[in-house]
Each structure stands twice: as C-alpha cells, then as structure tokens.
Amino acid sequence: MIELKNIEKYYANKGVKSYILRHVSTSIKQGEFVSIMGPSGAGKSTLLNILGMLEEPTYGAYEFMGEDVVSLNERKRIELYRNHIGFVFQAYHLIDEMTVAENIEAPLLYKKVSSAERKSRVADVLDRFNMVAKKDLFPNQLSGGQQQLVGIARALVAQPSIILADEPTGNLQSPQALQIMELFKKLNEEENITIIQVTHSEVNAAYGSRILHLLDGVIKEDLSLQQVI
Amino acid sequence: MFKLNLKIAFRNLLKNRGYAVVNVLGLVFGLTSFLLLLMYINHEQDYDRWDSGLSNVYQVRERHDFFSPDGKQHWQYGIDSKIAGLLKKSIPQFRQVTKVSVLWRNGTAIKIGQSEPILMNDLLEVDSLFFKVFPYKFLKGVQKTAVSEPNTMVLKESAAKKLFGTLDVLGKHVKVLRWSSDEGKTYQVKGLIADPSTPESLSFGAVLHSGEREKDPEGPGSTNYCQVYALAGDQIDTTAVAKAVQKTYIDYKKSTFAALKTSYDDYYKGEMFPGLKVVPLQQVHADPPLSKSWLEKVKPIIGLTVFLLLVSVINFVNLATVQSVQRAKEVGVKKVLGAYKRSLLMQFLLEAAILSSVALVISIALTELLLPVFGRHFEIEMTFWNNSRLWSLMIQLGAVFVVVTLLSGFYPALVLSNCNPVDVLKGTYERGLKGVALRNGLLVLQFVIAVTFIIGIGVMFLQSSYVAHKNPGFEPDRLINIKTSYQEDLAEKIRRVPGVKYVATTTQVMGNVFNVPREITYKSKDYKLNTVTVTMDALQALGTQLVVGRLFSRAYAQDTLNAVVLNEAAAKLLGGHMLGQQYVLKDEGEKHTFQVVGIIKDYHNEGFDKEILPTIYKASSRGGTSSTNNLLIRFENENYQQTISLIEAEWKKKYPDYPMVYTAAESAFQDALKADRRFIEMVTVFSFISVALSLLGLFALAAFVSKRRTKEIAIRKILGASDLQIIRMLNRSFLILVLFANVISWPIAYVLTNKWLSGFAYRIDMPVFPFILATLLSLTVALLTVSLQAKKAAVSDPVNALKYE
Known part of the structure; x- marks a missing residue:
C-alpha cells in the first residue's frame, strides 16, 4: 500500500545541504506492522511525517494506495486523513477542551458520519477499551496510559487502514507501554490494520512483523521478524 | 459539529476567564460609545420624516444681510414675505406656499381664564395655508378650516396637555400676549393635532392665526421678514425649479430697485449678489443657515468614537493572538484528524462572534442606562426600545456586530488555522513569532x-x-437681564427698589446679541461698524472698563444726540486716537455727525470662539435701532434674591398677564462656554x-x-x-x-x-x-x-x- 522510491530530505543552509533522509526506498504492504528504529537524529520522525504527509520530501516519489501523494493538494490530503490514516502521538495530543467521548467522536464529525452512527461507534470503541466510565472526563483527569488509550481509540474510530504512531509509549511506564503494544498487535492481527511506529525500544519493536533500521538518514537494515524466527 | 465547537468555545472562555473578561470589557467600551453615536446620528437624521408628504415640502432661503451676525450677506430662511406670493404666482410646480413666523423666542404668555399666565416659547404665527403644506394629523377639528378665520389657533397634543391639562380643548378661548406690554388678543382653539413621531426642524407647540400674515406690507421699500415653505407636486425637476426661482427673484429685485429709484447694479457688487433658493425640508436640519450643521459639529466625535472602537478591536486581536499559542495544539490535532482549514476558520470566528455578541448585549444595556445622561448632555431625548426606528437600528447593530466580529476574529482565526500541524505536534511551534511585527504595530497604533x-x-x-x-471685559456677577423691552416708567420704579444700582438696556449683552451693521464715513473713508444702542447707564451697569474719555452721563445734554463711545477694536480700526474725533453717518439721505466721547475696553458678549467686533455704542435713538429685549439690572450686593422679589412685585403691577423672566449674566456667560x-x-x-x-x-x-x-x-x-x-x-x-x-x-x-x-x-x-x-x-x-x-x-x-x- 505504500511505495517509497528514492526519498530524500535535506535542508540547504548557506549552500551546504544537510541531509535528514537519503535514498530511502521501501514498500509496505497492507497488514504489516512496521517499527522504525534508530538512534536520535537518524530521521525516524521525519520519515514517519513524510509517510503521514505532514512533511513533503525534497525529492523522490511516494505512492499511497497506488496514488502519487507528493504535492497532493490539501483537500485530497485531508480526505486521506479522514478515511485512511490514524495518527498516534508520543504526547497523546488530545484536545484539552473536549471530553474523552468528544475527543473520540471528533474524527467522525469531520468524516460527516451521521449522528446516530457516531454515537454507536463511539460507544463501541469506549466499550472495547473499557473506558465507558471515563467518557465524560477531560484528558487532564486521566493518567498517561489512559490518555494514550484515548489517543488510539480516536485514531481507530474512523476505521483507518493505517495507523502512524510516533513513539506511542515514549511517555509511558512499561506496564502501560506493554498494554498499548498488545493492543497494536491485536489490531494488526485481527483487523488487518497496517501499523507503522517509531520506537526506541527493542521490546516494542518485537511486537511488529518488520523493523526498519535507520542510521543517518539511510535504511541500514530491513528485517522481517518472521525470517528472524 | 457546530454544537461541539460552541461547547469548546465556552469551555475555552471559562478556562481563560481573565482574557475573556478583558476582551469583552474592551469591546463593551468601544461598542457602547459607538452605539450612542449611532443613536445620535439616527436621531438627527430622523428630522422631518414623520410624513411621506414632507419630501415634497421646501424651505425658501434668500441671500441678504439683514439680521446676519457679521453684517455680510448669507443664505437665510427669514426672508421677505412678499416672496411667498411671488413664488405661488410664477412657479407652477409649487401648489401651495405658506408664510410662517416664529413668535418671539423669549416667550408668549398664554392666559386661560383667570389663571396665572403660562409662558410658551414655541409658538408660530401662520397664514391660512399652513396646514395645506404641512400634513399634520388632526385629532380634533377640521384641517381645511382650522385656521381660515382670524384669531384662531391649533394646539399640539403635548401643548394642550401642558396648557389645559386635558385634550378636550376645541372651542376654548385663550388670551395671548406676545410681549410684556402687549395688551393681548383672544384666540379660539379650532384644532388639536397629534405630536409627530420624529423631531422637526420647524418645531412648535401651537400655531396662531391672527390674520396678519395674510397680507404683506405695502410699498416697494418696506419688507416684513418671515419663513416661507412651499409644497411641490410629485417629482419636480429641481434644477429647472431652482433656475425659475432665481430668475423670478432677480426680476422682482430689479423692479423693486426701479420703484425705489436706486441702482440695482450699485447694490449688488463684489460679494453681494441676489439669491433665492429652495431647500428640501428634509435637508434643512442637516444644512442650517448661519451655523454649522449637526454633522459638522459631531465630526470630531465621530472620529473619536471610531478610534475608540478601533482601539478596542485591536485589543481584541492582540489578546486573541496571544491566546493562540494555547490553541495551536488543538488546531494541529484537528488538522490531522481531517478538519478543513475553512471549518477551523469558522470555529474561531464563532468564538469571536460569541464574545462580540456578549459585548454587544452588555453595550445595549449600558447604552440604555447612559442614554438619559447622554441626552441631557446633548439636550435631546432618545430611547432605545421605544425608538421609532427600532428595526433599522437593529439592522445597523447587526451590521456593527458583523464588522466587529470580522475585524476582531478574522486575523487570529487566520493565524491559527494556518499553523503547520507538524510544528505544533512536534512541540516546536514558533509560538506566534510571525505575528510579532503586526502585534507590535497594533500596540504602537x-x-x-x-x-x-x-x-x-x-x-x-x-x-x-x-x-x-x-x-470678559465686564462684570457678570450681580447682574441680571429681564427679557423685556425697556420701559422708562417701569425702569424708574425698579430704580427706586432698594438694592438696585443701575437699570439699563442695550442691544448687545451676552446671551442676547442683536448686531446691526452701519456704514459710517470717517476722514472721507467708509467703514462698516457694529452699532449698539444703549441707555445712559448701560455701560456702567455692565461694568465695562473705560480706557480714555468718559461714559455716557445725564450731565451732558449732547449724549442723547450725537455722542458715541467706541470699543478699542473700533478705535483701532479707525486708526487710533479717536477721542474727540467726529464721523458722519448717513441715514435715509440725512447726514448725522457723531463725536467720540470715550473708549472702553473690548468686552465679550459671545463665546470666546468669536472675535469682538469693532463697535460703536450710542445712547441716541438717531440712526440706530433700539429693538431690544434686555432690561439690565445691576445690584448693590451679592444677596439680591430679596431685591428680585421686590422687582417682581413691581412687574406684576404693570404686566399682570405676562410673567417676568430673567437670566443672570453669570449663567449666560457660562452658557457661552x-x-x-x-x-x-x-x-x-x-x-x-x-x-x-x-x-x-x-x-x-x-x-x-x-x-x-x-x-x-x-x-x-x-x-x-x-x-x-x-x-x-x-x-x-x-x-x-x-x-x-x-x-x-x-x-x-x-x-x-x-x-x-x-x-x-x-x-x-x-x-x-x-x-x-x-x-x-x-x-x-x-x-x-x-x-x-x-x-x-x-x-x-x-x-x-x-x-x-
């Protein structure tokens, strides 16, 4: 579903190009669970941002579901966000002024889902995440793990085909982190949702099916975990 | 979606209560002053709109120098009464022409039966055609015949209540005294009309029809001044009418000059030219002759108000962008969730709209609260809810609301909805750095x-x-001015009242100035000087300061004949060293010689915005007018209330049917400021x-x-x-x-x-x-x-x- 060809990203400063990403080419199929790993400054987040169309590559071709999305117009991009992509952030990024239920409902509003269906889908997700009791709380009344659960619930409610997660457990303690990873794995296996996460943790990466090792903007290693096993 | 945005907006406002209050407060200040101004402008524009027929009514104005404050020609609405007949005859577009004179503004006494006389200062003397031109609604009586007979009158509802305490006034008789020594005339009430719903430029409580207005003075030389209003048919060609009016006037003037055997060309030269025009009644209030129009007067206030509104809007923008840092995350998240920029823009505009509508509601309440104070300040009466044009006011408020919302909400909304989600979500959002120049600019502004x-x-x-x-050049304390003409017998009686120092009259005193320009010849050069007629001790009564020579005195027989006192301005104009000099005044062919016996310091008789005119004071009636309505009384000491009641007793003996009205010179002086x-x-x-x-x-x-x-x-x-x-x-x-x-x-x-x-x-x-x-x-x-x-x-x-x- 994702084809990257020769993606480059650099900033030109006084004539000197400083590269973030170089010659990144890869393809990711529907249903894969990919972890992007590497040391700080390797370009992991930039790669994820490019995959999420939040940033544009300086050079290279990117096809998302068979469509060239480099320099896609804003309207089309927003359509992709609405229908295919769910984001999960390290800092959760819930909207502070909305309750749990409202945060989860928000993407459905933009997708123009009918009120009745919105209600049932939100209720469904809340139920699945065991958060029915907390639906009227505001984000700052929840623990970090709970907030991230809401973040994932929000990403899922629109039934995306891919979830992009930038260090989803970076701010969490390990038991909560494991819970989130279990959830990702379940979603990947049961619902065939493609998941791409950036992580520092070998443990987290082990939940996935594939690891992309990035070093100084170049893919050093592309491991399929099934192969390893 | 809308509901959710509304909810978020309210939660945000609650969270940032301080900012919200400051924001709203700022807007309330700006909006309230703007609302007051808006209502004032509405009120002023409402003049003469109480009947659709008034759009066909015109006021006639003539260019002349009679009554003008500086002695020069001006467009005036007090015009030669003969023009009414002239227009009716020669301009077919005018269906009806009516003559109106405003009765002495000092007051007309109305005496009903044996009760105390009531002073009214809003009476008109009209000819029998008045109600054909002005379509007043008759509650009682017949419009066609109400003022067809002499000695009839028509009352407005409000005046009837004031005078009679009842609306059942038809057929009643009242005695009307136009001035204190008037012996009075009895009028019969023949009609009761409704008070119009909008203010009027020709306002009145009652109209009198004595019959005197029906005829004009005879002979080409004599003129009588009054106001003339004409009713035209629908859709007249104004330029053609204006031309015809001017031509008629020039023909009339030429024939008058010919009849008087004087030269038309000699008279109209330089700045003098003949002129007659018609002004639509509905523009009269906006375009008054001889004074600045209301719009001209409030222009600086319009400027101030707009500035104030601007400042409060700038405040709003500044505060809103300050808050945007907090809101950036929300925007970033919403963007990756699939929100269009437009919907974000709408969300922030909605928030601005909430704040400005709250501000508007408070402003309306505050306006209602302030209106009485404001009305007193401008001496007008306005209400918000009972406003005759509430709907149009509402529409204007709606427009103000939209403009304020857009002005204050659009920029912050644009800044916010434009922010890049990556920056925000990465936590590197450059906290509104881009807006700094603009914010600084707004702050400087x-x-x-x-x-x-x-x-x-x-x-x-x-x-x-x-x-x-x-x-001020005179002593305003211990001085009162009774509004009546000077009668020697009454003056003498008052002089004998203990505590009274001087009793005098003059044509020029602060609060009642009647300037008469006269041409004099001095050393074979012609000068136009302001002439003031005084009694012997008027200058002493005023407390003017003598520079050189002497003031008038009964000890000199010549003083009632040909002695004059100049003010310094006049002495300077004539070349200085005027004491003892003589000049010549021509009056209807005769030559009079006057001698300067004294020079006084200039004294102020109008506001400080006006220059003191070079003036000749004379005690003689020769070559000057004594038409005046001042009776000056100077007291010996500060506690003169007792003395006034003694004077009032003397007054009652002489004028039982006319109340005594006086003003303290001090308050006239304060009025001028x-x-x-x-x-x-x-x-x-x-x-x-x-x-x-x-x-x-x-x-x-x-x-x-x-x-x-x-x-x-x-x-x-x-x-x-x-x-x-x-x-x-x-x-x-x-x-x-x-x-x-x-x-x-x-x-x-x-x-x-x-x-x-x-x-x-x-x-x-x-x-x-x-x-x-x-x-x-x-x-x-x-x-x-x-x-x-x-x-x-x-x-x-x-x-x-x-x-x-």
Missing part, C-alpha cells in the same frame, strides 16, 4: 491614539482654564477609556512575551541573571515601542490641537507641557504594566520551564 488623546486633553484643559480665567466644556468632557472620557484599553493591550502583550520567553528567562536565570536584570530586559523592547508611539503622536496631536485652538478667537499659544506630560505618563504606566508581568516571569522557578514538554 494603540499608544499613538492614547498619547494623542492625553496631549489633546492637556491642551484643551489649558485653553479652557485660560478662557475661564480670562477677563458650555459647548466647549461639553466637548472637553467628552474627550476626557474618551481619553481615559482609550488609555485604559491601550494598557490592557500592553498588559496582554507583555504576558504573552514573557510566556514565550519563559525558556530563555529560565536559562538566563540559571546562568546567573538577577530578577531585576530580567525585568529590565523584558521592559526594554516595550519602552522602545511606546517611545516610538510618542514620537508619532506628537505631530498628529500638534496638528489636531492646533486646529481646535484656531477655532478660538482668544487662545493660548501651543503649550509644550502636555506633550512632555503625555510622554512621561505613557512611559511610566507602560513601565509599571510590563514590570508587573515581567516580575511574574522573572521570579518563577526555572526548573518548571526547562522540563521537557
């Missing part, structure tokens, strides 16, 4: 306005205190509000900057900066802005105040002090405001700021 206001008040205050302490004082009060209020708003803006901006620089401040503190050094650092950039604003406002304030000052014939030189004061004041308050915020930032714990977000 606010301060320019505020500093200009402060300088303005300073200059106005100095000028008004100069005026208040300026010697009133308009300027009002304006100054107004500017002072505006200045305070604008300064307060600017400080709010500064406060918000300082809060914003210290927040944005939290990290920098923390690092500096760790590196060893003291709190004081940090406060100083934060202050520096703001003080530069405020100083810059000062530099800009100096020339602006100079030009504006100079223009205001030039409206005074007697004024101070441009003072430097207000400029320095405004600068010091603005810098001090800015320093205090910013320091307050900076201190908060400076003393905060650096650890909190440096924690990884």
Whole structure:
C-alpha cells in the first residue's frame, strides 16, 4: 500500500545541504506492522511525517494506495486523513477542551458520519477499551496510559487502514507501554490494520512483523521478524 | 459539529476567564460609545420624516444681510414675505406656499381664564395655508378650516396637555400676549393635532392665526421678514425649479430697485449678489443657515468614537493572538484528524462572534442606562426600545456586530488555522513569532491614539482654564437681564427698589446679541461698524472698563444726540486716537455727525470662539435701532434674591398677564462656554477609556512575551541573571515601542490641537507641557504594566520551564 522510491530530505543552509533522509526506498504492504528504529537524529520522525504527509520530501516519489501523494493538494490530503490514516502521538495530543467521548467522536464529525452512527461507534470503541466510565472526563483527569488509550481509540474510530504512531509509549511506564503494544498487535492481527511506529525500544519493536533500521538518514537494515524466527 | 465547537468555545472562555473578561470589557467600551453615536446620528437624521408628504415640502432661503451676525450677506430662511406670493404666482410646480413666523423666542404668555399666565416659547404665527403644506394629523377639528378665520389657533397634543391639562380643548378661548406690554388678543382653539413621531426642524407647540400674515406690507421699500415653505407636486425637476426661482427673484429685485429709484447694479457688487433658493425640508436640519450643521459639529466625535472602537478591536486581536499559542495544539490535532482549514476558520470566528455578541448585549444595556445622561448632555431625548426606528437600528447593530466580529476574529482565526500541524505536534511551534511585527504595530497604533488623546486633553484643559480665567471685559456677577423691552416708567420704579444700582438696556449683552451693521464715513473713508444702542447707564451697569474719555452721563445734554463711545477694536480700526474725533453717518439721505466721547475696553458678549467686533455704542435713538429685549439690572450686593422679589412685585403691577423672566449674566456667560466644556468632557472620557484599553493591550502583550520567553528567562536565570536584570530586559523592547508611539503622536496631536485652538478667537499659544506630560505618563504606566508581568516571569522557578514538554 505504500511505495517509497528514492526519498530524500535535506535542508540547504548557506549552500551546504544537510541531509535528514537519503535514498530511502521501501514498500509496505497492507497488514504489516512496521517499527522504525534508530538512534536520535537518524530521521525516524521525519520519515514517519513524510509517510503521514505532514512533511513533503525534497525529492523522490511516494505512492499511497497506488496514488502519487507528493504535492497532493490539501483537500485530497485531508480526505486521506479522514478515511485512511490514524495518527498516534508520543504526547497523546488530545484536545484539552473536549471530553474523552468528544475527543473520540471528533474524527467522525469531520468524516460527516451521521449522528446516530457516531454515537454507536463511539460507544463501541469506549466499550472495547473499557473506558465507558471515563467518557465524560477531560484528558487532564486521566493518567498517561489512559490518555494514550484515548489517543488510539480516536485514531481507530474512523476505521483507518493505517495507523502512524510516533513513539506511542515514549511517555509511558512499561506496564502501560506493554498494554498499548498488545493492543497494536491485536489490531494488526485481527483487523488487518497496517501499523507503522517509531520506537526506541527493542521490546516494542518485537511486537511488529518488520523493523526498519535507520542510521543517518539511510535504511541500514530491513528485517522481517518472521525470517528472524 | 457546530454544537461541539460552541461547547469548546465556552469551555475555552471559562478556562481563560481573565482574557475573556478583558476582551469583552474592551469591546463593551468601544461598542457602547459607538452605539450612542449611532443613536445620535439616527436621531438627527430622523428630522422631518414623520410624513411621506414632507419630501415634497421646501424651505425658501434668500441671500441678504439683514439680521446676519457679521453684517455680510448669507443664505437665510427669514426672508421677505412678499416672496411667498411671488413664488405661488410664477412657479407652477409649487401648489401651495405658506408664510410662517416664529413668535418671539423669549416667550408668549398664554392666559386661560383667570389663571396665572403660562409662558410658551414655541409658538408660530401662520397664514391660512399652513396646514395645506404641512400634513399634520388632526385629532380634533377640521384641517381645511382650522385656521381660515382670524384669531384662531391649533394646539399640539403635548401643548394642550401642558396648557389645559386635558385634550378636550376645541372651542376654548385663550388670551395671548406676545410681549410684556402687549395688551393681548383672544384666540379660539379650532384644532388639536397629534405630536409627530420624529423631531422637526420647524418645531412648535401651537400655531396662531391672527390674520396678519395674510397680507404683506405695502410699498416697494418696506419688507416684513418671515419663513416661507412651499409644497411641490410629485417629482419636480429641481434644477429647472431652482433656475425659475432665481430668475423670478432677480426680476422682482430689479423692479423693486426701479420703484425705489436706486441702482440695482450699485447694490449688488463684489460679494453681494441676489439669491433665492429652495431647500428640501428634509435637508434643512442637516444644512442650517448661519451655523454649522449637526454633522459638522459631531465630526470630531465621530472620529473619536471610531478610534475608540478601533482601539478596542485591536485589543481584541492582540489578546486573541496571544491566546493562540494555547490553541495551536488543538488546531494541529484537528488538522490531522481531517478538519478543513475553512471549518477551523469558522470555529474561531464563532468564538469571536460569541464574545462580540456578549459585548454587544452588555453595550445595549449600558447604552440604555447612559442614554438619559447622554441626552441631557446633548439636550435631546432618545430611547432605545421605544425608538421609532427600532428595526433599522437593529439592522445597523447587526451590521456593527458583523464588522466587529470580522475585524476582531478574522486575523487570529487566520493565524491559527494556518499553523503547520507538524510544528505544533512536534512541540516546536514558533509560538506566534510571525505575528510579532503586526502585534507590535497594533500596540504602537494603540499608544499613538492614547498619547494623542492625553496631549489633546492637556491642551484643551489649558485653553479652557485660560478662557475661564480670562477677563470678559465686564462684570457678570450681580447682574441680571429681564427679557423685556425697556420701559422708562417701569425702569424708574425698579430704580427706586432698594438694592438696585443701575437699570439699563442695550442691544448687545451676552446671551442676547442683536448686531446691526452701519456704514459710517470717517476722514472721507467708509467703514462698516457694529452699532449698539444703549441707555445712559448701560455701560456702567455692565461694568465695562473705560480706557480714555468718559461714559455716557445725564450731565451732558449732547449724549442723547450725537455722542458715541467706541470699543478699542473700533478705535483701532479707525486708526487710533479717536477721542474727540467726529464721523458722519448717513441715514435715509440725512447726514448725522457723531463725536467720540470715550473708549472702553473690548468686552465679550459671545463665546470666546468669536472675535469682538469693532463697535460703536450710542445712547441716541438717531440712526440706530433700539429693538431690544434686555432690561439690565445691576445690584448693590451679592444677596439680591430679596431685591428680585421686590422687582417682581413691581412687574406684576404693570404686566399682570405676562410673567417676568430673567437670566443672570453669570449663567449666560457660562452658557457661552458650555459647548466647549461639553466637548472637553467628552474627550476626557474618551481619553481615559482609550488609555485604559491601550494598557490592557500592553498588559496582554507583555504576558504573552514573557510566556514565550519563559525558556530563555529560565536559562538566563540559571546562568546567573538577577530578577531585576530580567525585568529590565523584558521592559526594554516595550519602552522602545511606546517611545516610538510618542514620537508619532506628537505631530498628529500638534496638528489636531492646533486646529481646535484656531477655532478660538482668544487662545493660548501651543503649550509644550502636555506633550512632555503625555510622554512621561505613557512611559511610566507602560513601565509599571510590563514590570508587573515581567516580575511574574522573572521570579518563577526555572526548573518548571526547562522540563521537557
């Protein structure tokens, strides 16, 4: 579903190009669970941002579901966000002024889902995440793990085909982190949702099916975990 | 979606209560003053709109120099009564032409039966065609015949209530005395009309029809002045009518001059030319002759109000963008969730709309509350809810609401909805760095306005205190002016009342000036001088100051014949050293010679905005008019209330049917200063509000900057900066802005105040002090405001700021 060809990203400063990403080419199929790993400054987040169309590559071709999305117009991009992509952030990024239920409902509003269906889908997700009791709380009344659960619930409610997660457990303690990873794995296996996460943790990466090792903007290693096993 | 946005908006407002209150408060100030102005303008535009037929009514104006304040030709509505008949005859477009004269504004006494006389000063004397031109609605009586007979009158509902206490007035008789010595005439009430729903330029409580207006004075030389109104058919060609009117007038003037055997061409030369025109009644109020129109008068206030609204909107924008840092995350998240930019824009506009609608509601309440005060200030009556044009007012308010919302909400909404989600979500959102130049610009603009206001008040205050302490040239205390013509027998009786020092009359006293220009010949040169007729001891009664020579005195027989006193302005105009000199005055072919016996200091008889005219004072009736309505009484001492009641007793004996009305010269003097004082009060209020708003803006901006620089401040503190050094650092950039604003406002304030000052014939030189004061004041308050915020930032714990977000 994702084809990257020769993606480059650099900033030109006084004539000197400083590269973030170089010659990144890869393809990711529907249903894969990919972890992007590497040391700080390797370009992991930039790669994820490019995959999420939040940033544009300086050079290279990117096809998302068979469509060239480099320099896609804003309207089309927003359509992709609405229908295919769910984001999960390290800092959760819930909207502070909305309750749990409202945060989860928000993407459905933009997708123009009918009120009745919105209600049932939100209720469904809340139920699945065991958060029915907390639906009227505001984000700052929840623990970090709970907030991230809401973040994932929000990403899922629109039934995306891919979830992009930038260090989803970076701010969490390990038991909560494991819970989130279990959830990702379940979603990947049961619902065939493609998941791409950036992580520092070998443990987290082990939940996935594939690891992309990035070093100084170049893919050093592309491991399929099934192969390893 | 809308519901959710609304919810978020309210939660946000609640969370940032402080900002919301400041925001709304700022807008309330701006909007309330704007609303008041809007209502005032509506009120003024409402004149003569009470019937659709009035759009076909025209006021006739003639160019002449009779009655004019400076002796020059002006367009006036008091015109030659013969013109009415002339227009009816020669302009077929005019279906009806009516003649109206306003009865002596000092008051007409109405006596009903044996009760005490009531003074009315809004009576008209009309001819029998009045109600054919003005379509008043008759509640009682017959419109066609109400004033067809002599000695009939028609009352307005309000006047009927005032006079009779009932509306059942048809057929009743009242005695009308036009002035104190009038023996009176009995009129029968033949009609009762409804009070019109809008104000009128020709306002009245009752119309009288004595029959005198039916005929014009005979002979080509004699003229009688009155107002003339014409009713035209629908859709007249105004240019063609104007041409015809002017031609008719010139023909008439030529024939009059021919009949009088004088030269038309000699008379109309230079600045003098014949002119007659018609002005639509509905424009009369906006275009009054001889004085500034209301629009001209309120122009500076319109400017002030618009500025104030602008300042409050700027405040709103500044505060809203300050808050945008907090909202950026929400925007970033919403964008990756699939929100269009447009829907985000709408969301933030919605929030601005909520705030401005709250502000509008409070403003309306405040306006309603302030209207009585405001109305007293402008001497008009206005209500909000009972406004005759409530609907149009509502539409205007709607427009104001939309404009304010867009002005104040659009920029912050645009900034927010444009932010890049990556920056926000990564936590590297450059905290509104882009808007800094604009915000600084807005802050400078606010301060320019505020500093200009402060300088303005300073200059106005100095000028008004100069005026208040300026010697008016006469002694206004212990002096009263009874509104009646001078009758020697009454004067003599009053003179005998203990406590009375002088009893006199003059045609020129503050509050009632009747200037008559006369041409004199001195050393074979012609001069036009203002002539004032006085009695022997009028100048003494006024307390004028003698420069050289003597005042009039009964000891000199010549004084009633050919002695005159000049004021200094006149002496200067004629070349100085006038004592003992003689000049010649021609009056209807005869030559009179006058001798100057004394020169007095110029004294003020009008506001300080008007130059004192070169004036001749004479005690003689020869070659001057004694038409006057002043009876001056100077008392021996301050406690003259007792004396007044004694005088009133004398009055009652002579004029039982006409009440005595008097004004203290002191209050007439204060009245002359009133308009300027009002304006100054107004500017002072505006200045305070604008300064307060600017400080709010500064406060918000300082809060914003210290927040944005939290990290920098923390690092500096760790590196060893003291709190004081940090406060100083934060202050520096703001003080530069405020100083810059000062530099800009100096020339602006100079030009504006100079223009205001030039409206005074007697004024101070441009003072430097207000400029320095405004600068010091603005810098001090800015320093205090910013320091307050900076201190908060400076003393905060650096650890909190440096924690990884």
